[in-house]
Amino acid sequence: MKKILLFTFICVLFISCQDDSENINPISQHNNLEKVIGKVTSPTGITIPSTYVYYDDNGTVYNTLTNQLGEFEISVPTGQGVLTIQTGNGRLFRSTKNITVTQGQTLDLRNENFVLNSNSSLAFVAGTYDEIQTIITNLGYQTIELSLDDITNNNLDNINALFLNCSNDSAPITADSFYDNLNDFVINGNSLYTSDWGLKYLVGDSGYAQDCTTERVGGFIADELVCGIRSGAMETLTNNTILNNDLSSFTGTNTIDLEYDLPDWMQLNYIDANYWDVLVEDADSNPLMIKTNTVSTTNDDSIWYSDNGNKVTICHIPPGNPENSHSITISVNALDAHLAHGDTIGDCNGSSGNVYYTTFHNHVGETTNPIIEKIMEYVILNL
Numbered sequence: 001m002k003k004i005l006l007f008t009f010i011c012v013l014f015i016s017c018q019d020d021s022e023n024i025n026p027i028s029q030h031n032n033l034e035k036v037i038g039k040v041t042s043p044t045g046i047t048i049p050s051t052y053v054y055y056d057d058n059g060t061v062y063n064t065l066t067n068q069l070g071e072f073e074i075s076v077p078t079g080q081g082v083l084t085i086q087t088g089n090g091r092l093f094r095s096t097k098n099i100t101v102t103q104g105q106t107l108d109l110r111n112e113n114f115v116l117n118s119n120s121s122l123a124f125v126a127g128t129y130d131e132i133q134t135i136i137t138n139l140g141y142q143t144i145e146l147s148l149d150d151i152t153n154n155n156l157d158n159i160n161a162l163f164l165n166c167s168n169d170s171a172p173i174t175a176d177s178f179y180d181n182l183n184d185f186v187i188n189g190n191s192l193y194t195s196d197w198g199l200k201y202l203v204g205d206s207g208y209a210q211d212c213t214t215e216r217v218g219g220f221i222a223d224e225l226v227c228g229i230r231s232g233a234m235e236t237l238t239n240n241t242i243l244n245n246d247l248s249s250f251t252g253t254n255t256i257d258l259e260y261d262l263p264d265w266m267q268l269n270y271i272d273a274n275y276w277d278v279l280v281e282d283a284d285s286n287p288l289m290i291k292t293n294t295v296s297t298t299n300d301d302s303i304w305y306s307d308n309g310n311k312v313t314i315c316h317i318p319p320g321n322p323e324n325s326h327s328i329t330i331s332v333n334a335l336d337a338h339l340a341h342g343d344t345i346g347d348c349n350g351s352s353g354n355v356y357y358t359t360f361h362n363h364v365g366e367t368t369n370p371i372i373e374k375i376m377e378y379v380i381l382n383l
Helices: 002-022 132-139 148-152 176-187 196-203 245-251 332-340 370-382
Strands: 033-041 052-057 060-065 071-077 079-087 093-101 122-125 144-146 161-164 191-195 226-232 235-242 255-260 265-271 277-281 287-292 311-316 326-331 355-358
Touching: 033 052, 033 079, 033 093, 052 071, 052 326, 060 071, 060 326, 071 079, 071 093, 079 326, 122 132, 132 161, 132 370, 148 176, 176 191, 191 196, 196 226, 196 265, 196 355, 235 245, 245 370, 255 370, 265 287, 311 332, 326 332, 355 370
Parallel strands: 122 144, 122 161, 161 191, 191 355
Antiparallel strands: 033 071, 052 060, 052 079, 079 093, 226 265, 235 255, 235 277, 277 287, 287 355, 311 326
16 A cells, blocks of 8 residues: 555656756757857847847747856757847847757857847937937947938838937927927837936927926926926935846946036936836936936837738747847848737837936046946946
């Protein structure tokens, strides 16, 4: 009788363990996996941490992230396939490489150039204090210079990301078309970044009003969602916290000291936490860097198609592991296989393009904090 009970217990234990393993992402279920190792850089050779590296096997995605040195190691099925690298949701920055993986061998790509390419048109508006275009150029990507009039006149065809540098021009922009065009730009899946006094491009301008009750002139984001006041003092804020895990992984730190070298910088007096994500905050929990990707609350699948309809951004949801979903941009030829796996069209976390805002400048100079430069690289690559 004891032997029967023992045998029954072993059978139950075996079946229980077997069921648990079947709930794991199918990545671990493939019988013939081999390692691929490599390194990801920008066109100028700058290593790119936190790059999403994946291998799509008919809708099953094998994935990993690069480390601080841009290096990666990933196990993928043997045979021929395509390895993809991307930042953000893959819409703007993405590259692929055809690979052949042989059983019993590690495929070493470290001596090959695996460069993260730009699949987009990046544009900037020159400013007085910021030069984010310099950081873009240092990475090796091309930019197009636009004027504020170009935005007013909707000369934004084929532009996917727009960088509005901070300017000392205190005159409000009164043309409704300027804000309407920015609104349409973001709703259609494109992204923008601005800093400091550039908040007026988002919510309009109230000059030097020292309260949040004064009506802002213009804007495409409602006043009640964010309020900034030009009241910051020249100072260095120490022990600021990087709250966003992705940004912290990219920069390699979760704290930063920020030097505000000019007076009257835009202090964020209020934000709607349901609309904005706070990426960096000061020691008193005041937001210093924010982001939103819900400018539109309507999910329109059409905005997620790119490259003349040949690519589409989807939310990949690993079977049995929905908490590890990730936005990727794939060939439309692979879409049906992904939908059959339960993936959905569109970004996992948003219904529009991204809007990033920093209270601090991004100009490149002798005293530029290298972490700020890394933060700007992150913004550029993750728009």
